[in-house]
Structure formats: C-alpha cells, structure tokens
Amino acid sequence: MTSAMKLLIIEDDREAAAYVVKAFSEAGHVADHAVDGLDGYARATEQTYDVLVVDRMLPKLDGLSLIGRLRAEGAKTPVLILSALGQVDDRVQGLRAGGDDYLTKPYAFAELLARVEALARRGGPAAAETVYRVGDLELDRMSHTITRAGQDIPLQPREFRLLEYLMRNAGQVVTRTMLLENVWDYHFDPQTNVIDVHVSRLRSKIDKGFDKPLLHTVRGAGYMIRDGAR
Amino acid sequence: MTALGKLLRTTAFRLALAYLVVFAALSMVVLGYVSWHANALIAGQLNATVNAEITGLAEQYRQGGIRKLVAVVDERSNRSPGGSLYLLTTFSGEVLAGNVSAAPAASLAEAGEREIPYQRTGETTTAPYPAVVRVFLLPGGYRLLVGRDTEERERLSAVIANAVQWSLALVVVLGLAGGVFVAKRVLKRLDAMTETSRTIMAGDLSGRLAVTGSDDEFDRLAQATNAMLDRINELMAGLKEVSDNIAHDLKTPLTRLRNRAEAALRTATGEEEWRVAMEQVIAESEGMIRIFDALLLIARAESGGARGQIAEVDVAEVARGVVELYEPLAEERGARLTVEALGQIRVLGNRELIGQVVANLVENALNYGTTDGRPGEVTVSALALGADARLVVADRGPGIPPQDRSRAMERFVRLDTSRSRPGSGLGLALASAVARLHGGALTLEDNAPGLRATLTLPRAADAVLAAAETPKLASPRPAAAE
Numbered sequence: 001m002t003s004a005m006k007l008l009i010i011e012d013d014r015e016a017a018a019y020v021v022k023a024f025s026e027a028g029h030v031a032d033h034a035v036d037g038l039d040g041y042a043r044a045t046e047q048t049y050d051v052l053v054v055d056r057m058l059p060k061l062d063g064l065s066l067i068g069r070l071r072a073e074g075a076k077t078p079v080l081i082l083s084a085l086g087q088v089d090d091r092v093q094g095l096r097a098g099g100d101d102y103l104t105k106p107y108a109f110a111e112l113l114a115r116v117e118a119l120a121r122r123g124g125p126a127a128a129e130t131v132y133r134v135g136d137l138e139l140d141r142m143s144h145t146i147t148r149a150g151q152d153i154p155l156q157p158r159e160f161r162l163l164e165y166l167m168r169n170a171g172q173v174v175t176r177t178m179l180l181e182n183v184w185d186y187h188f189d190p191q192t193n194v195i196d197v198h199v200s201r202l203r204s205k206i207d208k209g210f211d212k213p214l215l216h217t218v219r220g221a222g223y224m225i226r227d228g229a230r
Numbered sequence: 231m232t233a234l235g236k237l238l239r240t241t242a243f244r245l246a247l248a249y250l251v252v253f254a255a256l257s258m259v260v261l262g263y264v265s266w267h268a269n270a271l272i273a274g275q276l277n278a279t280v281n282a283e284i285t286g287l288a289e290q291y292r293q294g295g296i297r298k299l300v301a302v303v304d305e306r307s308n309r310s311p312g313g314s315l316y317l318l319t320t321f322s323g324e325v326l327a328g329n330v331s332a333a334p335a336a337s338l339a340e341a342g343e344r345e346i347p348y349q350r351t352g353e354t355t356t357a358p359y360p361a362v363v364r365v366f367l368l369p370g371g372y373r374l375l376v377g378r379d380t381e382e383r384e385r386l387s388a389v390i391a392n393a394v395q396w397s398l399a400l401v402v403v404l405g406l407a408g409g410v411f412v413a414k415r416v417l418k419r420l421d422a423m424t425e426t427s428r429t430i431m432a433g434d435l436s437g438r439l440a441v442t443g444s445d446d447e448f449d450r451l452a453q454a455t456n457a458m459l460d461r462i463n464e465l466m467a468g469l470k471e472v473s474d475n476i477a478h479d480l481k482t483p484l485t486r487l488r489n490r491a492e493a494a495l496r497t498a499t500g501e502e503e504w505r506v507a508m509e510q511v512i513a514e515s516e517g518m519i520r521i522f523d524a525l526l527l528i529a530r531a532e533s534g535g536a537r538g539q540i541a542e543v544d545v546a547e548v549a550r551g552v553v554e555l556y557e558p559l560a561e562e563r564g565a566r567l568t569v570e571a572l573g574q575i576r577v578l579g580n581r582e583l584i585g586q587v588v589a590n591l592v593e594n595a596l597n598y599g600t601t602d603g604r605p606g607e608v609t610v611s612a613l614a615l616g617a618d619a620r621l622v623v624a625d626r627g628p629g630i631p632p633q634d635r636s637r638a639m640e641r642f643v644r645l646d647t648s649r650s651r652p653g654s655g656l657g658l659a660l661a662s663a664v665a666r667l668h669g670g671a672l673t674l675e676d677n678a679p680g681l682r683a684t685l686t687l688p689r690a691a692d693a694v695l696a697a698a699e700t701p702k703l704a705s706p707r708p709a710a711a712e
Contacts, residue, residue, distance in 0.1 A: 106519055108512075158554060184555055188586040189520060192593055197558040220509075 005050040005120050007031040010040030010066070011082070012058055020053070023109045024116075037061025044070055049077055050120045053112070056083035056094065064097040071098035078119040082107075091187060110221035114173040121169065132167035135214055135227035137206060139167050148206055158183065159202050166215065166225040175222035199223055242416040246409025254401050261397065265390040272383045276362050283314055283376050284364065296326075296372060303327040303374075307351075314378055315348060315361055321371025330375065338373045341365050345380070360384070419448050423455075435463050476525065480518060487514040524656040531583065531663040542690055543581045545619050546571040549612040552588045560596055565606030567592070575612050575619045576690040583664045584621075584687070590657040591623035591683050599625025599680060607680075618670075619689045626680040661685060 007024060009031050011017040017033045024031040032049075034040035037058040044052055044066075052070075056063040067079050081099040083090060091102045100122070101115050132139045136149040144160060146153045155163065161183050166174055176195040180186050199215070207213045216224050237243055283306075291299045303316045307329035317328035319338060331351040337344060342365060347358035363377030423439050430437045438459065439452035494507030553569040560567035577584075592610060600606035607626040612619065661683070662672040670687040 104523075106515075184551065186555075186585050186589070187582055188589065189523065190555075190589060190593070191520065192559060192596070194555055194559045197562050198555075201558050 005029045007051050007053060007116065008034060008040065008043055008049045009053045010034045010037070010058060011055040012036055027113055037063065037066045041066050041069060044075070044077070051116050052077055052079045053116065054079055054081055056081055056085060064094065067098040078122060080116055080119055110173065111175050111177065114175045114178060114222060117172050118169055118178065121172070132170065134167055134170045134225050135212065137214055139164060148210060153205055155205060159205065162198060162202055163206065166223065171224065171226045173218050173221045173224050237410065237413055237417065240413040240417055243409050243413035246405065246412055250402065250405030250409065253405065254398060257397055257401060261390065261394045265387065268386055268390065269383065272386060276378045276380065279314065280362065280364055280376055280378050287374065287376065296370065300327045314376065315363065317375040319373045337363070338365055338375060341367045423452065430459065435459065435466065480521060483514055483518050487511055490514065521656065524660055528656065528660050528663045531667045540578055540580060542576050543579045543584055544574045544576055545584060545621055545687065546573060546575045546612040548581065548585050548588055549610050549621060552585060552592055553610050556592050556596065560608065563596060563606065565596055565600065565608060567608045569610045571612035575614045577619045577668065577687045578690045579668045579687060587661040587664045587685060588621055588623065590661060594657050595623050595625040599627035601627055614689060617689055619687045621685040622682060624677045624680060624682040626677065629676055629679055629681040630674055
C-alpha cells in the first residue's frame with residue numbers, strides 16, 4: 001500500500017527496540033536502531049530518514065534536546081515521540097519541542113505503525129489536494145460536498161471532518177485515538193466505543209446501498225478507507 | 231569545653247558580643263567628650279579667677295604703688311588659705327609678700343602664663359602641687375605672680391577616669407552575662423527543636439515541635455513547621471491509601487491476566503483458541519494501562535502538576551462538544567442525551583482535563599444512570615452563576631444514596647450497585663481532583679430521581695467583569711448538538 005519507509009528508532013531499551021524494528025520490517029519498512037541520544041543524533045544527521053521515532057528519556061542526550069538540536073539545524077524530518085510520561089502536559093511539551101506526534105507507552109504496535117505512516121505521508125501530495133477520491137466516492141474540500149457515484153450525500157459537519165481525515169489517509173489504517181485527536185481534538189482514551197459509533201454512522205451514510213464497501217474495519221487496529229478493487 | 235565552644239559559636243552569642251563592643255566604644259566616646267569639655271570648662275574658670283585677681287591687684291598698684299600692692303598681697307595671702315596663690319618679689323628674688331614659698335626662680339624670670347609646681351609658705355613636708363600662674367614684671371624690677379591651684383582639675387580628671395574604668399567593666403560584665411543568657415536560652419529552644427526534628431526524621435511523624443504560647447519567632451517557626459508536618463502526614467496517609475488501593479485494584483486484573491495465560495497454556499489446542507486467549511490477555515492489560523493512566527492523572531492533578539497548560543476554556547463549548555461526541559452512542563443505547571449550554575462561559579483551565587472529566591461524567595451517566603427497562607435520560611448543561619461556571623451532568627437513574635456520595639468520589643471506590651458493571655472506579659475521583667486543581671469542586675446531588683454531578687469552576691476574571699457590565703449576552707446561540 002504505502003511505499004517502504006526508512007525509519008530510525010532511537011530507544012535505549014534494546015529488547016523493545018528489537019521488537020519494534022522487527023515489527024516494522026514485517027510491515028514492509030526498514031528500521032535502524034540507535035541506543036542513545038548522541039548515537040541517534042549522529043545517525044539522523046548522517047542519513048535521510050522518513051520518520052524518526054524518539055524515546056523521550058534517553059541516555060547521553062534526552063529525546064527533547066535531540067529534537068531541539070535537529071530542528072535548530074533545519075531538519076524537517078517528522079518525529080514521533082515515545083514516552084512513558086504521557087498525559088496532557090508532557091504531550092504539549094513534546095510537541096512544543098518540535099515533535100510532530102506523541103505516543104505514550106505502553107502502546108499497541110498497530111497504533112505506532114498507523115501514526116508513523118500518517119506522519120510519513122503528511123507532507124505528501126494528498127494534503128494539498130482539494131478533492132479527495134476513493135473509488136467512486138468524492139469529497140470536495142472547497143464546496144464541502146460529498147458524492148458517491150455522482151449521488152449527493154449530505155453529512156453533518158463533524159461527519160464531514162471524519163470522512164475528510166479518513167480519505168486524506170486513504171489506504172492507511174487510522175486508529176480510534178488518531179480520529180479522536182484529529183477530528184475532535186481530544187487526547188484522552190474514551191472507555192466506551194464512542195468512535196466506533198460515529199464511524200458506523202458515517203459508514204451507513206456512505207456505504208449503505210452501494211454494493212462495494214469503502215470504509216473498512218481493521219481488526220485490532222482501527223479503520224481504513226480504500227477502494228477494495230485495488 | 232564542647233558546651234562552651236557551642237555557646238561561643240551561637241549566633242545569639244556572637245550578636246551579643248558585637249553589641250558589647252559597640253556599646254563599649256560608644257561609652258568611651260561619650261565619657262571622653264564629657265571629660266574633655268569639663269577640663270576646658272575648669273581651665274576657663276581658673277583663668278577667669280586669675281584674671282579677676284589681677285584686675286583687682288592692678289587697681290591697688292595704680293592707686294598706692296608697690297607699697298599698697300605689698301599690703302594687699304599680704305592681706306589676701308593670709309585670707310584665703312585654699313584658693314589663690316600670690317607672690318611678690320624684688321628683682322633679686324627676695325620675697326616681699328605672698329603665700330607661695332618655693333617657686334622655681336626661672337618661672338619668675340619672664341612675664342607670661344605657665345604651669346608650675348609650687349609649695350605654700352610653711353608647708354615643707356608635702357610634695358609640690360601643680361598650679362597655673364601668671365607672672366608680671368612691674369617697674370623697678372618687681373615681679374608679681376598670681377596663680378591658682380589646679381588640684382580641682384586633677385581631681386575631676388581622676389573622677390572621670392574612674393568612671394570610665396568602672397563603666398567599661400560594667401558594660402563588659404553585663405554584656406557578657408546577657409550574651410551568655412540569651413545564647414543559652416536560644417540554644418535551649420533550638421536544641422529542643424533539633425532534637426524533635428531528629429526523632430521525626432527517624433520515622434516518628436507524630437512528633438511535633440513545642441509551642442510555648444509566647445508567639446515569638448520561635449513559636450511561629452514551630453507552628454509553621456508543625457503545619458508542614460501535618461501536611462506531610464496527610465500526604466503520606468493519602469499515599470499509603472493509594473498504594474493499598476493500587477495493590478488491590480491492579481492485582482485483581484493481574485491475577486485474571488495470569489489465570490487466562492495459564493489456562494491457555496494448559497488447555498488451548500488450536501490456533502483459534504490461542505488467538506482468543508492472547509486477545510483476552512491484551513484486553514486485560516489494556517484495562518490495567520487505563521487504570522494506571524487515570525491514577526497518574528489524578529496524582530498529577532492533585533499535586534498541581536497538570537496545571538501547566540492553562541488557557542481560557544469555553545466550558546459551554548466543551549459541554550456541546552462532549553455531547554456531540556457521545557450523542558450517537560447514547561442513541562445506540564436507546565438513551566437520550568441533551569445539552570443546555572448557551573453562548574460562551576469562559577474559565578481558566580486545561581481544556582483536555584475538563585473535557586475528559588465531562589466525558590467521564592457522561593459515560594458514567596450512560597453506564598449507570600439507567601434503571602432497568604427505562605431508557606436513560608442524560609442532560610449536560612453549562613451555566614454561569616456569578617463568579618462560578620457550572621457544568622452539570624444529570625441522569626434519571628437510581629442515583630447515589632446521600633451517605634455514599636462523598637465516598638463515591640474517592641479513588642477506587644465502586645459502590646455495590648455498580649460493581650457488576652464495567653469501570654475502574656476512578657472517574658469521579660479524577661473529576662474531583664481536576665475540579666480542585668482548578669480551584670473548584672465536584673458535588674453530587676439528588677436529581678430526584680437520578681444523580682446530578684456538578685463541576686463548579688471559577689470563571690475567568692475578565693469574563694466575570696464583562697458579564698457584570700453587560701448583564702445579557704447579545705445573542706446566545708442555541709446549542710448545535712443535533
């Protein structure tokens with residue numbers, strides 16, 4: 001689906017890093033591993049990576065300082081911060097330091113994969129397009145209209161933003177927390193299946209009555225919108 | 231020796247010593263000034279007396295010549311044994327009249343004022359006294375000496391010197407004694423405080439510093455320290471309670487997790503069974519992570535650590551947003567979720583935390599706020615009351631009995647009625663902690679029937695001002711929540 005990415009995992013826990021590196025390679029990506037902040041900084045400046053995954057607490061040079069240095073030198077590589085600290089303030093600190101996304105430990109690998117893929121794509125061509133197309137479904141960001149097979153589908157404003165986010169990441173897994181963060185701007189973990197209900201509502205509007213479903217549930221991970229034929 | 235060394239090292243003693251030196255120096259200066267001026271005064275008096283004598287004698291001399299002068303000097307010499315000194319001699323030194331027997335010849339050679347030793351006529355045994363004299367040369371080679379004994383001046387000097395010595399001694403003795411006394415007193419109380427602190431540090435947190443009731447600086451220090459110890463005690467008790475609860479409430483799911491894994495190892499045969507077992511294990515661990523997160527958040531909120539991201543938050547918007555988020559879920563469960571939140575109600579706070587609390591309260595209401603067989607009915611409202619903003623989540627379910635309400639806000643407390651339903655028992659504790667973090671409170675009330683949870687937060691100061699100036703909002707927008 002996505003072309004293979006080249007990633008750098010900067011993480012001092014070798015076992016955790018080995019697991020992540022292996023899991024990324026199973027997903028079709030190439031991941032390097034650096035064991036401390038200075039090592040990570042050296043590698044990140046020597047080679048080109050699509051995304052850096054940086055643990056926040058690292059020996060020799062902590063994660064936030066490392067990101068600060070890279071950003072000061074003008075490096076624009078997207079960075080995902082991994083942290084055991086988590087929670088509201090730490091996330092804000094991490095993003096302020098130059099991180100692009102923040103994930104708290106422990107996490108599901110599916111969540112990490114989905115977020116890293118979303119980061120790698122962020123600067124891609126899809127972000128600039130005004131019309132998103134998946135199969136016969138079309139979303140016009142300028143006129144706020146949605147059509148499927150030429151047929152108008154009216155949506156609530158929030159449903160529109162939900163679909164917009166899914167379609168911008170078409171062909172990619174989008175997790176529930178990613179949806180809550182990007183569509184509702186909340187970072188907590190709802191104990192109930194609120195997001196599922198929103199997605200199934202949206203699904204009933206865009207898929208019902210058409211023989212080919214576009215909005216898929218990815219078991220254990222989240223959702224994906226794609227043209228099944230591809 | 232060590233006790234003395236300790237005494238000498240105390241601040242109180244050093245201060246006393248410093249004051250002592252200053253006072254001693256000051257009294258020296260004062261006494262020196264006084265003695266100098268007294269001397270000058272007495273010298274002036276001596277001069278004046280001698281001058282008066284001379285004026286009188288000069289008058290006599292002018293009227294009756296040397297003869298008259300001799301008679302007058304003779305008469306005055308005999309009249310005043312203690313006071314003035316007179317001596318009239320010829321050029322060769324022969325005494326014509328006077329009461330001074332032994333004046334050095336040289337002192338009579340020239341006219342002028344000087345100090346000389348003298349002896350009175352008839353006094354040969356005693357040592358010569360000092361005197362201030364003035365010598366005149368008269369026509370015919372006569373010499374007249376008029377003077378005054380300076381014994382008074384000497385005596386005064388002696389008195390002053392005596393006073394200086396005694397007062398200095400007194401200052402030193404009293405100062406030292408005072409220094410020792412004050413230092414000992416201070417040392418005693420400080421030692422008592424140090425001793426108590428040591429026992430407290432050794433682990434006996436119930437110890438308190440003694441307060442004498444004099445309300446001096448030691449009492450105030452003791453009171454502040456005691457208040458600090460009380461607070462530490464409270465925190466320790468809270469910590470212990472939390473760790474007990476953590477032990478209990480995390481061990482339960484840990485045990486379940488372990489049991490599932492063991493059961494799978496023992497009995498699972500096919501891949502499908504393994505998969506199911508693994509999924510259950512993951513689900514169980516996720517539940518534990520959630521409990522951890524909630525606990526951490528409560529701890530951060532209670533310690534004030536989560537206040538960092540403070541900005542203006544429109545709680546009416548939060549209420550509308552949360553209702554919009556949960557409305558489809560409510561509908562799916564056959565419950566009715568409505569919002570009553572008009573316009574803008576601004577508070578200073580953390581939008582994430584407030585949003586999460588409202589979401590928790592709504593989830594609680596949807597989970598527990600239903601009576602079997604009746605569709606749930608949950609209302610979220612945001613209103614401004616004076617300086618307060620209120621977020622109210624009300625349901626029509628069984629509610630919480632009054633005696634259980636404050637307990638329900640403690641960590642991990644799950645009332646019996648809710649034990650059978652899912653939940654960590656941290657939702658209300660978190661809501662309460664977040665309310666306190668914002669300087670507000672969470673209250674649980676009877677909604678007759680049902681539960682009414684109210685999150686009271688202080689409104690942003692300028693928002694209150696603006697509301698006071700314009701009592702009515704221009705055009706309240708109706709809530710946009712379907």
